[in-house]
Amino acid sequence: MWRRRADLIDRANAAAAGVELPSAVYKTCPWQPRALIETGLRQWLRCCAPALRDGQVIGMPSRAVDEAWHGFILCTARYSAFCKDAYGRYLHHHPEGGAPDDIAGVNDPLDEQLGRTVVAWALVAGPDEHCVLWDLDEKVGVDHPWRIDRQRVAAIQAAVTTLGRERQNRTAPSTRAQ
Template structure:
């Protein structure tokens, strides 16, 4: 993992204590696995480039993120510490200005590329198949072959911090 911005995010995550309210709409177990996924997602967000949206690969993590966002004060403080500004959520079908009509797979590809930038050596990403592991109906996810191919390409791209 490279960069001061990513180190800032890791530091903010290290002290983050998520209240039970975060999981009101995320009832699946084991909760520690979902927390790992949420932490990995928030680290990926630190590697976002050019304000372009990342694709969410896990419904369980998306629900936990929604719950975190609803803890407005905690989420706002975390964002300032982790990213230097508020990190907005763009639900499926609602994209930032100038990105209308972008296919979901392009956003998921950016998530895989972001993971390649923030993963610790040997760290396994739970985001790609978390919903299947949890037994969710209609699981989201990213095919392992796609992840492998994209990670090879993503590792060739030098890390650049997210502008603050």
């Protein structure tokens, strides 16, 4: 089962890295540098893989990336093809108050959803890969930026690392001599 889970994340990582993002994606996203926003969008799309897999709703930590994602969604054929390649199904956008009531976690406080985003990043990130999502809006000059406090990110990442180590210790075969 763990191999299958890793395959799903690898698939989304590859699709996010390879998708062509046309200039139409940025029509309502005027902030610069565009390359930073593109990096954020690709990271966000990668975070969505474990969230979809696990039936979780994650929060969007960046207004600039949210605008770029909206632009990508409006490129309907390209976005639909990306979703199929990355996730095997369509990734719907559920703005606040717009989701069906039967979606688990959609009405959770934003703080909880953002916490799940940090967990999702921990699952998709490469070794020593830096996430730009947490303070991207401040870096590109968004008025009223969205963000996650760096200390909270660090605390969640430490907890995920600890849980991962504990799981490995429980499942590792014993090396004790018999």
